[in-house]
Every structure is written in structure tokens, then in C-alpha cells.
Amino acid sequence: MDELRLLARSLPDAPPPSAEVVKQAHARLSAAQQEPVRPGRAHRRGLVWGWTLGAAAATVAIVMAVVTLVSNVIAAPTPMLVPASGNDVLLRLADLVAKQPDEGGAYWRRPLLNNGLTRVRAGGETFNVLISSRIDLWQPRDPHDPVQAEQRQQFVRPATKADERAWRTAGSPVTVQRVCTPGTSAGDCRKIRLRSKPSQCVYTRAAKPSGVLGDSRLDELTLADLAALPSDPGQLREKLRTFWEARKDSRSKTSFEAFLATSSVLLELPVRPAVRAAALRLLAGLPTTKVHGSIVDPLGRPGIEVTFIKSEGFAGEFGTDDEVAQRFATVLDPRTGTVLAANVAIAAESAEGLAKGTFMDYQAWAAEAGWTSDRPERPSGCRLSNRQLS
Amino acid sequence: MAVPPDLADPPDLRVDIEQIFNAHFTEIHRYIARRLSDDTADDLAAEVFLAAYRGGYDASRGGVRPWLYGIATHLIARHRRTEIRRWKALSRMAGRAERSDEDAALARVAAGELTGKLAGALAGLNRGDRDVVLLSSLGELSHAEVAAALQIPAGTVASRLNRARKQLRKALGDVNPLEETHG
Numbered sequence: 394m395d396e397l398r399l400l401a402r403s404l405p406d407a408p409p410p411s412a413e414v415v416k417q418a419h420a421r422l423s424a425a426q427q428e429p430v431r432p433g434r435a436h437r438r439g440l441v442w443g444w445t446l447g448a449a450a451a452t453v454a455i456v457m458a459v460v461t462l463v464s465n466v467i468a469a470p471t472p473m474l475v476p477a478s479g480n481d482v483l484l485r486l487a488d489l490v491a492k493q494p495d496e497g498g499a500y501w502r503r504p505l506l507n508n509g510l511t512r513v514r515a516g517g518e519t520f521n522v523l524i525s526s527r528i529d530l531w532q533p534r535d536p537h538d539p540v541q542a543e544q545r546q547q548f549v550r551p552a553t554k555a556d557e558r559a560w561r562t563a564g565s566p567v568t569v570q571r572v573c574t575p576g577t578s579a580g581d582c583r584k585i586r587l588r589s590k591p592s593q594c595v596y597t598r599a600a601k602p603s604g605v606l607g608d609s610r611l612d613e614l615t616l617a618d619l620a621a622l623p624s625d626p627g628q629l630r631e632k633l634r635t636f637w638e639a640r641k642d643s644r645s646k647t648s649f650e651a652f653l654a655t656s657s658v659l660l661e662l663p664v665r666p667a668v669r670a671a672a673l674r675l676l677a678g679l680p681t682t683k684v685h686g687s688i689v690d691p692l693g694r695p696g697i698e699v700t701f702i703k704s705e706g707f708a709g710e711f712g713t714d715d716e717v718a719q720r721f722a723t724v725l726d727p728r729t730g731t732v733l734a735a736n737v738a739i740a741a742e743s744a745e746g747l748a749k750g751t752f753m754d755y756q757a758w759a760a761e762a763g764w765t766s767d768r769p770e771r772p773s774g775c776r777l778s779n780r781q782l783s
Numbered sequence: 784m785a786v787p788p789d790l791a792d793p794p795d796l797r798v799d800i801e802q803i804f805n806a807h808f809t810e811i812h813r814y815i816a817r818r819l820s821d822d823t824a825d826d827l828a829a830e831v832f833l834a835a836y837r838g839g840y841d842a843s844r845g846g847v848r849p850w851l852y853g854i855a856t857h858l859i860a861r862h863r864r865t866e867i868r869r870w871k872a873l874s875r876m877a878g879r880a881e882r883s884d885e886d887a888a889l890a891r892v893a894a895g896e897l898t899g900k901l902a903g904a905l906a907g908l909n910r911g912d913r914d915v916v917l918l919s920s921l922g923e924l925s926h927a928e929v930a931a932a933l934q935i936p937a938g939t940v941a942s943r944l945n946r947a948r949k950q951l952r953k954a955l956g957d958v959n960p961l962e963e964t965h966g
Contacts, residue, residue, distance in 0.1 A: 396951040397920040397944075400905075403898045404921070405873070407816030409809050410825060418829035422804055425833050575867055577909050708860075715863045715910060 483677035491670035498764035503530040509754030512572040512712030516563030520556040531769035536604035541769040545594035574715040594775035624667035626674040657701040696724035853932035874903035904954030915943040
């Protein structure tokens, strides 16, 4: 006898459903069986998923105001325009990418911004703050050079001009109280400290002679492995099959088709443009890939919105609302086919303090991403750690 | 926090939904009714099977029961406020249980107090912990089945259960209900 059995015994029981209820439920099920079969999802919320560009643009403008990034693209090719949705957009992008020369440089940089919106309360005002952290990865071409990863909190600020006004009305407090769903324990609903400057910086720096990249979502790969990937979509598919087979034992549940959908990871790895083009072609042919059209990403950059895996029918907590419908998106650079933003959670409905279409949280690649002749300097005011940063 | 997207729907292994409905409708209805209300359960239980049918049964998600309980739990989540109100009301009601009856009623009153304390504790749990606790206790799912139902790691199930158990024990306070309810 323990608490769980005690619960089962003590909580009021319910009478069995009446014959009428069972009959009605069964009738609804039978009616559904008459409908044409569609690839549905168990956790669908039955909403019409729409993308309100106006709302998105408004959010974007604000995010841009707080995150100023300088584009380092020199002599950039003309961005591909997305005339209509459809996976052929990816094929055309692949044509563009395939013509691009291989990039040189001693290091490949992956600067990721992890940003998220949180509802807070202070001085009788309720508003949103944007919490931003950043991880900068420096991956050397030569495995004898150090790999450096730096992680820090960037800022916690009122998210929009209106939020900033509310914050000022509240007396510009340094700490604000998170707004949580009812029933959340105080320990899980802590106060948040606003910060305008980076803090809590931690970094690692060490050579990794094996050359194995930290991102092992496809397999444990080195830059040499990536360089050897085929630039033909069919051959690439077969190569991916070998990765899938290699992992089959530990993740036997994943089908090869499902694994292929995750090959979008290639767009986030330092592969040659020709391989990226092949990956785009491969992905364009998958039934799970969906191009949603043009989008302005959370940092204000034009991109192509695409999804490779299940991306609708999700929900997240926001403020007191425990169930705000969300969809997820990946935003691709319309010139290079690389990822501008991943795991972009977009509000699929409005909630208190949150307009439908707002970016709720996301992982954005800062503009300095890619190959560079620069080398990582030891960051000042940053604690050296032995712990592996991801 | 956002829920990360998982893999695209894998190929469905459609099993006989008719059979699943007949075998599990009553228990799913009961689970929902115990967390929300009979009326709500009438509608939501039907929705569970519709969602199950439309989503298709995927063998990789474990057994049929965890799958159905997972859908039910997800639908219950939309009624979180109702559920919390229910537990709070139950907690208050039990506290006010009349003691006017004779000896025979005393056991019931003691049980009522116990229910009230547990209900109060349930209202105070966060949703994830409450889901794990109620899937385990009312649904009688194992750790592995709860993990499959909620699509969370088994380790998370264990830690949520531990945390929730502590809360329940705290709520029960100095009463020794584990013995009292043996009667």
C-alpha cells in the first residue's frame, strides 16, 4: 500500500457510462470511419493553423530592435524569391546552392541564440520579457586546433516597446515575477532578474584529436566524413542508410523514412554546398517535408519556412495559459540553404499577452555563422569549464 | 516551455478500432470522469477514440492502453482549470464533512478527510506531476507505460512520481492513513 493506491482508493469513483453515452460515442466513431482517411495526428487540436504575417512582422521588428546583428555576407548571391509554396522551391534552392564554391577558413562558427518569451508581473503590471542566451561554437578544420564553445546569458528585457512601457510604469523593477499557470508550485515559478548585459559566461576550449563533431544527431562524424558525403541525392540517401543501420540497435523504433526526415540536420552541419544541395533535393522528395512559403525570421531576415517533421498540434504554456497552441518551423536561408532559425515555436492562437503568430521561442543562427579565417580568442570575463558544452 | 516536435508520423499500423473501443471505452471514461466530471467524460472519452482513430495506432508507442491514456491525458489538460477547481472543491467539502452521524459514519468521515487532503495536494501539484501520479494510480499504468503515454523518458516518470509522492505524504501530515484505510 502506498500513496498511489491510497489515491486510487480515496478519490471519488465514477459510475460507468450509460448505454446512451456509449452508443453516442460509438456513433461518432462510426461517422469518423466514413470520412476519407487522412494522415491525422492523435494530438491534433482541431484548429485552423494560420500564419498572420502582420503579427509576425510586428514581433520580428521588435526582436530586431533588441538583437542587432551585422550581416557578414559579402558578395551574396541574389536571394531566391519564393513565388509559391511547394517542395520544388527546395529543388530550385538546391540548384542555386550547388553552384556555390566550397568555403575555406580555419574555423567553422555556429553562433546560436536561444530566445524565448516569458510572461511576467511587477508593480501591478503584466508584460512579456525576452530571455536570450547564446552558445558560440568554434569548430576547427584542423583537429589539432582547439574546439571552443562559449555559453552565456545575453539579456532579459521587456520584449516590445509596449512591454517596456509597462515595465517603466511598474517602476522599472530589476526583478519581476514570472506568471505561471494556476497550481504551479512557487519553486517552479521563480522571480526573474532583468539584465541588459551578458552574464554567467562559461566556456570550454580543448583540442579534440578525434575530430568528431559535437553534433551527433546523424552519427559520430568528423569534418572529413562530411567532406566525403556524396553530392548525388540518391547516393546520399544510401549513405544515410548506413548511418541509420549503424544506429539501428539502439533506436530500433525509428523507421528509415522517419530517420530520413531528420537528415535536415545536414543543413546545420559544415557540409560542402554540393552536399547541402543534395540534402535539399533529398528532403524535397520526402512526404514529410513541407514548404510553407516566405517568412521573416525572428531576427528579421527573409527566409523560407519549411517543416521536415511533425510540426503542428503542439502546445506550450504561456503565462497563466497552460495550453497555447503552437506550431514549429525551420527557416532556411534563401541563398545558401543553411538554417537561419530552428525549432521556431509560433503561437497558433492568441492568448492573454500573446498575439497569434508571435515567435514564442526559437534557436536562431547569428549572421556570423559559417566558415571563417578568424580564430577563437579566449573570452574575457568568462569562466573556463571542463564540462562539455553542447 | 515549448514541446519540441517529434518525428513525423511513422507509418501507422491500423488495428481494429472497433475492438479497441469495446475493450477500453469504459475505463477511459472512468479515468476522465474521476479527474473532471461524468458529463465532461461523456464527451471527452468519445473524443479520445476519435483522436485515436484519426491518429492511427503506432506500435512503437507501446501498448494500446498507454496510447489511449496518453490521448485522454492530453485532452484533460485542456480542462486543467476545471480539474484544479474539482480537487479544491473536494478538499473543502471533505473538510466540512458533517460529524452528526453515528459510529458507522465515522470511518466515512475519516476517509473523507483523507480524500480532502489528497485532493488538496493534487490541486497543488504541477500538471506534469499530477498526470504521472494519476496515470499511475487511477490508470494503473506502470512506469514504462506512463512514459509511453506521455512520451517522456522513464527517468522523468520516476522523478515526477517521487516529487509528487513527497507532496502527498506532506499533505497527509501526521495522520497515518496507510493504516487507517486498511479497515
